[in-house]
Amino acid sequence: MYIVTPTEIPFVVWQGNLIAHTGRLIPTSSLPPVAALGQADVWPIEAVLETAPGQWTPPEPDTEYWLLRQGVQLFQHAPISNILEAQLTLYLRMPHDPKASLVYAHSLFPTLMNPEQPVETDIGLRTDLSFVGESGIDETQPHARITYRQVFPTLRGYGEGKCAPYWIFKPAGARALEGCQYVYLVAAIPSEAAQAEVEMLTELIVTINTLRGPLRFGLPSEARARARVRIPR
Secondary structure, eight states: OEEEOOSOOOOEEEEEEEOOOOTTTTTTTOOOOOEEEEEEEEEEEHHHHTTTTTTSSOOSSSSEEEEEEEEEEEEEEEEEHHHHHHEEEEEETTTTTOOOOOOEEEEEEOOOOOSSSSSSEEEEOOTTTOEEEEGOOOOOOOOOOEEOOOOSSSSEOOTTTTSSSEEEEEEEETSSOOOEEEEEEEEEGGGGTTTSOOEEEEEEEEEEETTEEEEEEEEEHHHHHHHEOOOOH
């Protein structure tokens, strides 16, 4: 499969002001950051690799794999307040047992991107479900090719093997933290969760610079509810 990362969110499920974390006063001169969330994309891994079950060996037996993509857009308020950092967290969970951590991120992209890298690049998803650069794609094996666009200057991803992978976005020099950015992950659902409903929740924390110092803002409950997506098994 060939996947093109959008340059803007095609279907916005929520857009609005983020809300300040409780316990802090907001300077009257500071505007809350504005963000938008897209409808997450979900693909079964067999469709992504363009192969049928039994024609490839998954990394772990008796485990389902799905490719997920989420997009976020940040709007810059300058010069009154500037976005210093944003953290996007994607929670993989079973609603009937939200404390269980059976579902996890097998791999994710990006894990590290700096301002010096190309704005647009091709990456691959191999049969071991790892993300690789274009040079690591084996055209003789099932794979997916993804055209990826880096919008935020600095991106770091964490949480492979965990149920709550997250990305830290930061500005760099004159390049502000604004625009539309997408991330990818491969979700693994082991046999212990084979009969359970599985969903992905989105959380966004944005830190801005104010006259009283850094202030953190997050999503209102309405935004989290609208961005919630069920893996259609």
